[in-house]
Amino acid sequence: MTHTAHSFNVLFSEAGEFVESRLQGIAEALPAPAPTRLRDSIMYSLTAGGKRLRPILCLKAAQVFGMGWERSLPLALGFEMIHTASLIHDDLPAMDNDVLRRGKPTNHVLFGESLAILAGDALLAWAFEYPLTQLAGADVPADRICEAMRIMANACGPFGICGGQVLDTDPESMEDGADFPFKVAAQKTAVLISACVESGAALGGADKKEACAFRAYGMHLGAAFQMVDDILDVTSSAEELGKTPGKDATQNKKTFVSLFGLEETRSLAKIESEKAIEAISGIKGDTGFFEALSGYLVERTR
Template sequence: MVQADKKLTEPKKFDLNNYLKQKKVLVEQALDSSIAIARPEKIYEAMRYSLLAGGKRLRPILCLATCELTGGTIEMAMPTACALEMIHTMSLIHDDLPSMDNDDFRRGKPTNHKVYGDDIAILAGDGLLAYAFEYVATQTQNVKAENIIKVVACLGHTVGAAGLVGGQVLDLESEGKPDITAETLSFIHTHKTGALLNASVVSGAILADAQKADINRLSNYAQNIGLAFQIIDDILDITATDEQLGKTAGKDLEAQKATYPSLWGLEKSRFKAQELVDSAIAELSTYGAKAEPLRAVAKYIVTRDR
């Protein structure tokens, strides 16, 4: 009887798969309704082609989770969550271009420029980027105007030379160079990958009108998982198949890109990723069970296979 009572009082284990599935459904619905086909049809079709091509939707889900953690709602955060995915999609479209990483597949489908041509792919990325800011500004409800402005500024900083663009430039410049340091590699990925993950978490907290101390803690969490995410990406480029990744495996090696495994080896890279995730989780200690979604996402980052 005592054993049965104990079972009844044990806390239910958090089901990350179910959580991600539920939130992904909401995000997919919101993304689908965010962009309608208008004239000229081709550009809207190209934008929707990549935006609705699937994927983990990790960035919008992090935004929703952080907003809820800090006292906000899904409704408050959804426009920004969609904008984050628009920006992420833009970066993928441009990253896949022949002048950048030159990839033919993304998420198991032909890349945007393979379907629509380089010219339309560039414009589709531009269209998504511009629309992301418009969408936050016009669709966000029940949030202080000053906080909406802060989110817009956060996204602008993230995508510019201080964020994605700067990281991409240094990444391209580092190709084929054998003497790239850990510091340079960290700079590349903190800006190219980590910046948008950080914006996803921080914007969710800003929308909920979180205190500065909370925003700082959550930003530390995000920076740690951002770098861990990229280390695992580098590992998977070596160890996973095309089918698992939904894109061409081994591209980093072929392009002679600076990666963590090339610098440290696979074992040390995995250790470093786990270290970063442990640090990220430690930042959530003050939030108790409410932060379980963010803890589970951090753990998922080092165990994923695609």
């Protein structure tokens, strides 16, 4: 590791504040033809806080290959839009039926089910439109933009978070067996986290091999992240978590914790975290942030 815990926190919060400030101003990019209530619903969830992990990952991955934050920002914000869209839809009554998210009422509680569905749809489309519009005039090679968008699209489609959410919520799609939580974690969480770093790297100028190394990093990091999420769902209070804890058990979900127990899940997360670091060990350039992050995510408490 090239960063101490202290300098890591500084690095993390600097990128986080950059993302946060730009997200607050992004409502300006939503022109008047969008109905006011849809704008309100979209912006409510998009600016509801959170770690901003996905856009930070994207900015930092592009930076490894020499691209500044300002330039990769549209792609990074696109990933936060996708993440937000998936949260809005996951919380719907027909899905996880959750009323609390990041310490606030969920979107459908405030705006109604119909608008929450449409806000999610609109965010999913805006996630593509915003970077495609912003990057078109930014002198970024078009083939890199296409590749970054392809990776993004793959992560939210039938093989990505949508597929993962089906495995997680559809009783008929659930499977027995110890590898099922791994399958869910891969599709539901890791594919999107992985896409953030892979497409950030691709946009920044990584070659195929380097982009693949970042994809592998993201898949392992995402698995570790989901394991810690499962642990926190059992061990945290609503106040610490900002969302309703204990939902997995109530809904009889097959999680890492329900299958392997707390201690074993902690070990598994540590192993995934180490595999993540190993995956990018051959990358030339400063990958210190990604090494530090991998350790941090395993230790996080919310």
